[in-house]
Amino acid sequence: MKIDVLSLFPEMFAGVFGHSILKKASEAGAASYNVVNFREYADNKHQTVDDYPYGGGAGMVLKPQPIFDAVSDIKSKSDANPRVILLCPQGERFTQKKAEELAESEHLIFICGHYEGYDERIREHIVTDEISIGDYVLTGGELGAMVVIDSVVRLLPNVLGNQESHMKDSFSTGMLEHPHYTRPADFRGLKVPDVLTSGNHLHIEQWRQRESLKRTYQRRPDLLEQIDLTDEERNWLEEIKKEQI
Incomplete structure (x- = not known):
């Protein structure tokens, strides 16, 4: 499985992907990880990725252009048809059943937002799945993405030492x-x-x-x-x- 993560804070993932089951999955060739700072896709000299919301209101909103271009670039290099997952408190509540469903995919792209929210066009025209890990709000989508990725990768073949281990886990x-x-x-x-x-x-x-x-x-x-x-x-x-x- 190929996993790409779009984040403004890619360094947050180094420890998670470099230890325990996620590291083992990478070493075994069961999963590969790529974390992209989508600020690099911004089309302005200051690499601005957010702006004030139309109509006013508190907070800043992530602009569509950097994320559209980042996802497009990743897809152009993929042999599969990736599922694009938006970490969002408005999304579907994450469950073990959803983890099992995602584990059947060849390529997953996670979008981790910050600030007040996303430009709605990102949600409407790029995303295939919106996921929430619970009824609370985090500073950004990074922690949610880590939770989902860990839950999915451990289900991949030959990742756990005993392949039957996850079959009797809670919720399975x-x-x-x-x-x-x-x-x-x-x-x-x-x-x-x-x-x-x-x-x-x-x-x-x-x-x-x-x-x-x-x-x-x-x-x-x-x-x-x-x-x-x-x-x-x-x-x-x-x-x-x-x-x-």
Whole structure:
């Protein structure tokens, strides 16, 4: 996957792309990163990329020209048809499902804005996806882009050491993930559930499924409204509800 990022602060991405899973993905050839300062595409001698909004109002608005030209230049060098993602508080709420969808793409272009907002023509004529990572406002789109990129790249083939790791992550199954334990089995009197040390893989898997359902019911019951539960899961849910009384 090829990933291009348009940002006025490209140095912010050096640490993120140079460590952990994102670095591993690059070294394995699963992903490549290119961060472009779109100020370089400004067509004026001062490299101005923003201006006052028509009609007045607070703040500055990003001009269309630098971003139009930057995206056009990147596309001209691409063998794919890139998806152009605008990080924006008005965008679609980012989810694991969206991450999985984007992970199927060959080329992604992220636009990170600053100031008051974007000229609407950028949104209308360049962008394929508008994404928000939550109902709050950040200084710019860089942190949001980092979140989305990390979430997407870890889903690419051969990036995680165990390819099944992400398949049972929270939200990948529609529910929150079950609890995890590791050695020692008894830590200061706090013991690991017996089923996990039993060696009975069927019972372990059933325990994990039930605990996943329980955690989702307790912390994000809204997610259960979007899931078709099996008969067994519905029975577990009734038991879990009774346990909470």
